[in-house]
Each structure stands twice: as structure tokens, then as C-alpha cells.
Amino acid sequence: MKFELQATDKQSKARAGKLTTAHGEIETPIFMPVGTVASVKAVHQPELVNDVKAEIILGNTYHLYLRPGTETLQAAGGLHKFMNWERPILTDSGGFQVYSLDDISKITEQGVKFKSHIDGSTHLFTPENVMDVQRQIGADIIMAFDECTPYPCDVQYAKEAMDRTHRWLDRCIRRFDETDPLYGYDQTLFPIVQGSVYPELRKQSAEYIAQTDREGYAIGGLSVGEPHEDMYEMSELVCDILPKDKPRYLMGVGTPANILENIALGVDMFDCVMPARNGRNGQIFTSEGIMNIKNAKWAKDFSPLDPNGDSFVDSIYSKAYVRHLFQANEYLGRQIASLHNLRFYLWLVKQARQKIQEGTFAEWKNVMVPKLQNRL
Amino acid sequence: MKFELQATDKQSKARAGKLTTAHGEIETPIFMPVGTVASVKAVHQPELVNDVKAEIILGNTYHLYLRPGTETLQAAGGLHKFMNWERPILTDSGGFQVYSLDDISKITEQGVKFKSHIDGSTHLFTPENVMDVQRQIGADIIMAFDECTPYPCDVQYAKEAMDRTHRWLDRCIRRFDETDPLYGYDQTLFPIVQGSVYPELRKQSAEYIAQTDREGYAIGGLSVGEPHEDMYEMSELVCDILPKDKPRYLMGVGTPANILENIALGVDMFDCVMPARNGRNGQIFTSEGIMNIKNAKWAKDFSPLDPNGDSFVDSIYSKAYVRHLFQANEYLGRQIASLHNLRFYLWLVKQARQKIQEGTFAEWKNVMVPKLQNRL
Numbered sequence: 002m003k004f005e006l007q008a009t010d011k012q013s014k015a016r017a018g019k020l021t022t023a024h025g026e027i028e029t030p031i032f033m034p035v036g037t038v039a040s041v042k043a044v045h046q047p048e049l050v051n052d053v054k055a056e057i058i059l060g061n062t063y064h065l066y067l068r069p070g071t072e073t074l075q076a077a078g079g080l081h082k083f084m085n086w087e088r089p090i091l092t093d094s095g096g097f098q099v100y101s102l103d104d105i106s107k108i109t110e111q112g113v114k115f116k117s118h119i120d121g122s123t124h125l126f127t128p129e130n131v132m133d134v135q136r137q138i139g140a141d142i143i144m145a146f147d148e149c150t151p152y153p154c155d156v157q158y159a160k161e162a163m164d165r166t167h168r169w170l171d172r173c174i175r176r177f178d179e180t181d182p183l184y185g186y187d188q189t190l191f192p193i194v195q196g197s198v199y200p201e202l203r204k205q206s207a208e209y210i211a212q213t214d215r216e217g218y219a220i221g222g223l224s225v226g227e228p229h230e231d232m233y234e235m236s237e238l239v240c241d242i243l244p245k246d247k248p249r250y251l252m253g254v255g256t257p258a259n260i261l262e263n264i265a266l267g268v269d270m271f272d273c274v275m276p277a278r279n280g281r282n283g284q285i286f287t288s289e290g291i292m293n294i295k296n297a298k299w300a301k302d303f304s305p306l307d308p309n310g311d312s313f314v315d316s317i318y319s320k321a322y323v324r325h326l327f328q329a330n331e332y333l334g335r336q337i338a339s340l341h342n343l344r345f346y347l348w349l350v351k352q353a354r355q356k357i358q359e360g361t362f363a364e365w366k367n368v369m370v371p372k373l374q375n376r377l
Numbered sequence: 378m379k380f381e382l383q384a385t386d387k388q389s390k391a392r393a394g395k396l397t398t399a400h401g402e403i404e405t406p407i408f409m410p411v412g413t414v415a416s417v418k419a420v421h422q423p424e425l426v427n428d429v430k431a432e433i434i435l436g437n438t439y440h441l442y443l444r445p446g447t448e449t450l451q452a453a454g455g456l457h458k459f460m461n462w463e464r465p466i467l468t469d470s471g472g473f474q475v476y477s478l479d480d481i482s483k484i485t486e487q488g489v490k491f492k493s494h495i496d497g498s499t500h501l502f503t504p505e506n507v508m509d510v511q512r513q514i515g516a517d518i519i520m521a522f523d524e525c526t527p528y529p530c531d532v533q534y535a536k537e538a539m540d541r542t543h544r545w546l547d548r549c550i551r552r553f554d555e556t557d558p559l560y561g562y563d564q565t566l567f568p569i570v571q572g573s574v575y576p577e578l579r580k581q582s583a584e585y586i587a588q589t590d591r592e593g594y595a596i597g598g599l600s601v602g603e604p605h606e607d608m609y610e611m612s613e614l615v616c617d618i619l620p621k622d623k624p625r626y627l628m629g630v631g632t633p634a635n636i637l638e639n640i641a642l643g644v645d646m647f648d649c650v651m652p653a654r655n656g657r658n659g660q661i662f663t664s665e666g667i668m669n670i671k672n673a674k675w676a677k678d679f680s681p682l683d684p685n686g687d688s689f690v691d692s693i694y695s696k697a698y699v700r701h702l703f704q705a706n707e708y709l710g711r712q713i714a715s716l717h718n719l720r721f722y723l724w725l726v727k728q729a730r731q732k733i734q735e736g737t738f739a740e741w742k743n744v745m746v747p748k749l750q751n752r753l
Binding site for chain 1: 414415416418419420421422423440444445449452453458459460461676677679689690693694695697698701702704705707708709710711712713
């Protein structure tokens with residue numbers, strides 16, 4: 002993998018770059034739609050390419066490991082071939098999902114024991130086998146096995162979890178470096194910074210992670226319920242420590258405003274279930290603000306879903322029609338909202354990129370952030 | 378509306394024709410995807426045009442009347458504009474749905490009183506107001522308000538219902554002829570033949586309906602649970618009586634084999650929820666037979682969903698992948714199956730048309746019918 006820093010904003014820490022993977026280039030800043038179990042929910046693969054214009058998608062190791070399972074994925078020749086997605090893929094390490102299973106997971110130095118949410122069967126994730134599973138899935142970018150702390154989290158536990166994350170990272174790196182990719186193309190491993198909302202821990206973690214000298218780094222453990230100000234503070238602190246010539250991925254973030262603010266702090270990559278999940282519940286993100294399309298006020302508004310949207314769903318379907326589809330609980334409503342919101346997120350990061358390249362990012366961001374939070 | 382009979386098969390009663398409506402031409406025999414509440418479930422409108430290659434779709438008056446309601450549809454300028462569908466639409470009369478509400482509908486000479494399945498509110502459908510509602514929806518082809526008898530049905534009740542259907546038809550025609558379309562384009566009214574599985578009643582009904590001299594005719598009350606042989610007998614008997622120069626629409630039919638058999642008897646138009654509904658449940662219709670895509674046997678079959686299918690879903694998604702999507706209860710599985718099955722139905726009627734024009738329909742049908750019923 003190769004990362005090229007192409008432009009830096011003068012009034013902020015925003016960056017534009019280009020990431021080259023075995024499955025093609027990614028222009029940063031970028032948003033990665035989440036394809037949990039080998040499908041970005043309610044969106045066809047050609048729509049992701051042609052309409053959303055996604056450059057990379059994310060898969061969830063926990064879900065893929067349970068279903069379809071690594072045996073099927075290996076038989077298919079990896080996740081790209083299984084789902085017929087030819088562009089880059091990033092997989093998380095499964096950690097985040099396992100901790101969210103809460104009382105059915107048990108953390109030891111060895112790894113995490115958990116029960117499948119599907120059939121209750123018991124499984125163990127370790128730094129080593131999570132590397133193996135991600136080799137079998139075959140994503141271009143794979144994530145270290147970390148412990149993502151909840152919010153709030155006392156400083157003792159945050160430190161304990163961070164130290165364990167660092168020890169696990171060493172094991173991940175060892176296993177990753179002594180194994181080969183299975184499908185003939187390179188994979189790269191991103192370590193993850195932890196440390197909850199404690200500046201001293203975040204600093205320690207960022208420094209520890211930076212010295213591993215990998216091809217990119219992630220910031221985990223944010224967007225788990227902490228105030229936005231804490232998120233931004235941690236994000237800035239970590240970005241200032243991480244090397245400038247490597248991409249930075251802020252995991253699980255966030256609202257459109259969160260994304261612009263974090264781009265301003267030096268983040269290059271984002272993923273979040275929000276555009277698709279909130280879309281399926283009728284929340285539409287637009288350049289003018291946020292709409293609840295189920296509201297009665299749209300019942301006879303026959304204007305396009307989003308006059309500024311550039312995907313086909315924006316121009317051919319009206320607000321009144323999409324509202325009706327949600328009222329009648331029709332699949333198509335969820336398809337339209339998912340596709341629109343994902344396209345909107347991709348449009349937003351591409352706009353940010355253009356503004357960075359033009360040197361006008363900071364002013365543009367300051368105009369956009371309040372607009373993006375309007376309730377329409 | 379204009380109907381041109383273009384070819385007739387020599388070994389059967391199959392016909393190829395062309396129906397010209399205000400929203401474009403329809404080449405018969407044709408299958409009409411069902412778009413119950415202004416959406417063909419899980420399929421985007423551009424996919425219906427470009428991938429399914431649907432030439433006309435069906436809307437359900439009962440559902441559209443309740444939601445979004447005629448006021449919204451009128452404000453939009455009719456159903457075509459509301460859902461952004463520029464090709465022809467046919468609406469049923471609402472009768473079929475109302476009778477399926479069973480104990481909450483009450484039939485009198487005036488019409489049918491029923492309760493909304495949404496909020497329990499009471500409504501009355503009469504031959505007159507059903508014409509008005511269909512004017513407000515604005516379909517190109519609208520259906521007479523009839524009484525669709527269940528199966529089995531004793532001969533007394535079948536005759537009573539048929540006679541009432543004929544009296545209601547007279548009222549429909551009167552109302553239709555004394556009102557104008559609301560959106561500047563022509564609509565046409567199709568009467569419906571009833572009579573359950575009684576040849577004598579079907580004959581009477583077909584003769585009654587034929588003398589109304591409308592632009593097309595429908596056969597109702599079949600595919601309600603009767604043996605296929607009874608369906609074919611009634612269909613043939615009615616087609617032999619209906620005028621040759623008008624299109625014949627067999628309502629709610631059916632399996633791929635049913636469609637070919639009825640084409641052979643002289644039917645020109647079909648609709649059925651089966652391809653989309655069964656698709657959403659994992660049943661895939663192909664030119665080689667029927668697959669339950671949820672079966673374990675497909676778990677590692679990475680061949681295309683349907684090697685003979687010509688829509689994008691057939692070539693880019695494998696059986697194993699689609700099975701996985703159904704296992705994981707992913708929206709995309711239902712989207713793929715719906716689109717595939719609808720395209721398959723359209724492909725089937727277009728093949729039939731070509732064979733009729735080439736003079737080889739009967740032999741082709743005899744090869745296809747057993748294949749279509751294979752369990753793969």
C-alpha cells in the first residue's frame with residue numbers, strides 16, 4: 002500500500018491524499034460505507050460503484066466469521082470475489098462487536114471468549130487468530146485486535162485496556178508479518194490508538210502505535226457516547242502525534258458535522274453505520290440539513306428528494322413519494338434513503354477534498370457545519 | 378387505446394399483438410409486475426425499465442385509495458407522476474382485496490362496505506366511486522368493479538355473484554362513459570368475466586361481457602385455489618367467446634407454466650404477485666426450473682445466480698452469495714431475487730411472443746412447461 006499526501010489546508014490541519022491498494026486507488030479524505038455481512042444493506046454493488054461512488058467499503062470480521070464463515074469465503078477466493086466487489090475493502094478486527102455483546106464476552110490476556118448472537122456457540126478471538134481470519138477474508142486493509150473501552154470508563158480501566166491493546170498489537174504484528182496473504186495481493190495492517198478520553202493515555206497510545214511503523218493508523222474508542230468536544234480533543238491530540246505521511250482512520254465516526262470537524266483536525270478516513278441505518282429509519286441527510294422523511298409536512302411536497310443530490314434517487318423520487326413508501330413500510334423507501342445518504346456522505350468528503358485542494362476548506366467547513374445540523 | 382393482432386400460432390390459440398396506450402406500446406403476450414402501493418416491492422423504477430424491461434405495471438386500487446389516498450395522488454397529477462413511472466399502468470378495481478378482508482367486508486347491491494386494514498375505518502366501494510377513484514389514480518387501463526368468488530363456491534352463489542357483477546358492470550360503464558380523465562390522457566375500462574369453475578356460467582358471463590364492446594376484457598375469479606385443469610378449461614372457454622380483435626387479461630395468474638399454458642389458450646396479459654413475493658421468500662424461477670436459494674446445497678456454489686438470466690443480478694451475484702444474504706436476512710437478497718424473478722417472467726413472455734411470431738410456439742411450450750416445473 003502506498004500513501005501520497007497531496008495537499009494540506011493552511012487554516013486547519015485538513016489533508017488531501019491518495020491511497021493506493023491492490024484493488025485500486027482511494028482519494029482521501031474518504032468515507033467507507035459499512036457492508037457488515039458482505040452487503041452494504043439495501044444497496045446493489047453496481048449502485049455502490051456508479052451511484053454512491055464508494056471507493057472502499059468496510060466488512061465486519063465478527064459477522065463474516067460467523068456467517069458465511071471463513072471456509073465459504075476461502076472457497077470463494079475471498080470476500081471481494083464472494084460479494085463481487087472489485088474495489089478495496091477494509092475489515093475491522095471483530096473486537097468492537099464482541100465487546101458490544103457485553104455480558105457474554107470475557108476478556109483475558111489470551112483474547113476474548115464470546116458467544117455467537119446467532120446460535121449461542123462459544124468462540125475465542127485472539128490477536129493471532131483474528132489476523133488469520135482477516136487473511137481468510139482477504140481485505141486490503143485489516144485492523145489490529147484491540148480493546149475498545151466504553152464511555153464513561155475510569156482512568157484505571159482505560160489504562161489497563163490500552164496496555165493490553167498494545168501487547169495485543171505486538172502479537173498481531175508478529176502474526177501478520179509471519180503469514181502471507183492467501184489470494185495473491187498485498188494486505189496491510191493498521192494499529193489502533195486507544196486511551197478513552199484521557200489526554201495522557203491517548204498521547205502514550207499514539208506514541209506507542211506510531212513507533213510500530215506500519216502503513217496507516219486508526220483511532221478507536223471514540224464515538225461511543227462521549228461529548229463531541231472530547232472526541233475532537235482526542236482526535237486532534239492523536240493526529241498531531243501520528244506521522245504526517247501515513248493515513249489516519251477515525252473508526253465509527255459519525256454525523257456529517259463530525260466528519261468535517263475531524264477532517265479539519267487531520268483525519269483521512271471514516272466509516273459509520275449512520276447514513277445507512279438512519280436512512281432505513283427515514284432520516285435523510287442533505288446539504289441543507291436533516292429531514293425526517295416520515296413527517297406529515299412532506300406528504301404533498303412533490304419536489305425532488307434532494308435538489309442538490311446527484312444520484313438518481315435524488316432527482317426521480319419526490320419527498321412525498323419517499324414519505325409514502327415509509328408510511329406503507331415499503332422496501333423501496335429504505336433502498337432510496339440508504340442510497341441517498343451514502344451518496345451524500347461520499348459527496349461531502351469529496352467536497353472537502355476539493356476545498357482542501359483549492360485552499361478554502363476552513364471557511365467552507367465553518368459555513369457547512371451549522372447547515373448540516375439544521376432540522377428541516 | 379388500440380390493439381393490433383400481429384400473429385397467431387397455428388398449433389395453438391396463442392397470439393402476439395400490440396397494445397397502444399397514452400403511455401406507450403405494450404407487446405403481447407405480456408406480464409405485468411404488481412406495484413401494490415405505488416412501488417414494485419424492492420425494485421427501483423429505473424431497474425423496472427432497464428433490467429426487468431417491464432412494459433406495464435399494475436397498481437392496487439384498494440391500497441392506493443387508503444394510502445397515499447386519492448387526494449395526494451391528485452395533487453401529484455396521478456400515479457404515474459407520483460411514483461415517476463412513465464410507462465403504462467393498469468389498476469385493479471379494489472374488489473379482490475376487499476373480499477380477501479373476509480369477515481370485515483359486507484356485500485350489498487349498492488357495493489361493498491369494508492374496514493381499512495390500516496386503521497379500521499369504514500369505507501364503501503361502489504361501481505361508481507371505484508370508477509372515480511381509478512380516474513383519480515389515472516391508470517391507462519382500469520378494471521370494472523366485480524365480485525370475485527372464492528374456490529370452492531356453490532353454483533347458486535357463483536350465479537348470484539356473476540349476475541351482480543354484470544349489473545355492477547353496467548353501472549361502471551355508465552359512470553366511466555359520463556366522466557372524463559383527469560390528467561389529459563385517455564383511460565380505458567376492461568370488464569371482467571366471472572362464473573367460478575362452472576362452464577355454463579362462464580359462457581353466459583363471457584357473452585354478456587363481450588356484448589359491452591369495450592377495448593379489452595379480463596378473466597377474473599381464477600387462480601383462487603381451483604385445480605389447474607379447471608383454470609385452463611375456463612380460460613379456453615372464455616377466450617373462445619371473447620372477440621379476437623381485443624386483448625384478454627387473465628387476472629392473478631400465475632406460475633411460469635400457468636402462463637405458457639394460458640398463452641396457448643389465447644390469453645394476452647397476465648399479472649401475479651408470485652415472482653416478487655416468492656422471490657422475497659427465496660424461491661428463484663429459472664429457465665431450468667425452480668430453486669429454493671436457501672437450501673444448503675447452494676452454500677458453496679459460486680456459479681452465477683442464473684446462467685441463462687440476462688439481468689445484471691444473474692451474472693454478478695452467485696448462488697452461494699444470494700443464499701448467504703437470505704441466511705443473514707439481508708435486504709439485498711430480497712432485492713436480487715425480486716429483480717431476477719420479475720425479469721425471468723418478462724423474458725418468458727417475450728420468448729413466447731417470439732416463438733408465436735416464428736410459428737414454433739406450441740412445440741417450444743411443450744418442452745418448456747415440464748422444465749419450468751423442475752425442482753433444482
